[in-house]
Amino acid sequence: VIAVLAGGVGAARFLRGLVRAVDPSGVTVIVNTGDDETFHGLHVSPDIDTVTYTLAGVVNPETGWGIAADTFAAVDALERFGVPTWFRLGDRDLATHLFRTQRLRAGASLSQVTAEIAGAFGVPVRLVPMSDDPVPTLIEVTRDDGPAVLRMQEWFVRERCEPAVLGVTFSGADQARPAPGVLGALNDADAIVISPSNPIISIGPILAVPGVRDALVARRDRVVVVSPIIAGATVKGPADRLLGALGYEVSCVGVARAYHDVCGTIVIDEQDAARADEIAAAGMRVLVAPTLMTDARASEQLARVTLGSL
């Protein structure tokens, strides 16, 4: 039985390998919902969708998110009404958000509808949002026009991560409850894997949900993280910039420090082998392996190595 903490594209690519390495029916994936946003009145859960579409084999392979060969007729047509269309929802993707929003309005929880959507797509693992309560990630930035607080997708997509980050908060996290199954999965798992996701804005929100960090601290020797930083940079996304902005060294050493209290083992890339002793000296077990997930086989190999490290 395995529990995985997941953000978006990095997590999805790791999971694509994990389901080849182990029986998927024993895997619970706890997904970040701090990026969830309402567009055109629809509830969009970007990380849940990325994991769902990837495990369903329908993800756009170029971007890592959205549906392959999707079209954009609806979002293009929305431009006529002068509403913001910087978040490019595809037409097939829109069906997911329409269904989710309708179910939520009918009283279903985000967990319920996440399971329904995953089921409709034939996803073989159990997908659980970190919480059924909204916990929007807010990014404090400075721009030319002064300081501002942006929601995650505003900073990430609309402003292309350009404004310098001063801080990150998980709004409402202290009032949020873990979704049903989250704490149970963490307590029961033989292994807890923290995906190679953004430590600050993908995994950070999950850890901010009351009970999650404590569950990991209590089982630190069964927790392993795959470093999303290779040779001082991210493969994709702004993890490097966010780590730096929040005072962490932009390296696997910085990642290790960020997770030190919750995680007993880190998998770092071969390119970072020289940093292994430094991490080990600070009290974390280190495994050195190829971590670049160039294809499903590489992901599968990384999953095997990661689970084998415990």
Add this chain to the structure above:
Amino acid sequence: VIAVLAGGVGAARFLRGLVRAVDPSGVTVIVNTGDDETFHGLHVSPDIDTVTYTLAGVVNPETGWGIAADTFAAVDALERFGVPTWFRLGDRDLATHLFRTQRLRAGASLSQVTAEIAGAFGVPVRLVPMSDDPVPTLIEVTRDDGPAVLRMQEWFVRERCEPAVLGVTFSGADQARPAPGVLGALNDADAIVISPSNPIISIGPILAVPGVRDALVARRDRVVVVSPIIAGATVKGPADRLLGALGYEVSCVGVARAYHDVCGTIVIDEQDAARADEIAAAGMRVLVAPTLMTDARASEQLARVTLGSL
């Protein structure tokens, strides 16, 4: 200044000609909303959309509704979730419903958002829903499995008008208020035109909104209807079947009888010239003209003849 009572395709084709015949800025179109329905959580106003798209020049010319060359990726993708997809919303069309629904949820009235959408499409007339309150048209039918009450789109689209009709009710009409501008337009108009729409389920709901029928009765000599029945049949839609089911003769004579109290003049087709005396004898002025709207020029000519009849 002209007021037009409008349903869907027939009304839209008439209006396409009217805006060529007169200054559109003096035209107020009062549109049936009895067919409005919620699909996938979105508020769809079929008749308003048909009139909007037609006057914007973007309507699908084959069907008379929907947007030309629209695609159906979203509704096809919705099938995965097991939700009913018999109402085929196009992707571009979906943008209209997303915008409308979002504005309604934000507190805008249906009148406001109807004007916003018409403005975004460059519609040159004033489009007003009959009411901002919901007045769903319910169709009492008999089916193989017994009697049932269907909403208009269920009977019309899902069941293809097949179940035999016992009666039609306009649910909540007695509590509904005319939308802002409806009664004013009817009182101020030099001419009130009842479009060649379905008398029972397109114009009937408008007349059922408190105040509308009285406004027409008071101005009966300024009201003209274009018969939607030519030689005992409709050009499009189930007007003939509904007239018959509710006890009207399926002919221009039946149409005249249905509108006798509210309308002083009827335009009937040349094919029905032999019935003119019969209608006139019952107290309605009759104008015989070509009424088949084969193209925009034919619609324009019909609009000129109709207005000239008053």
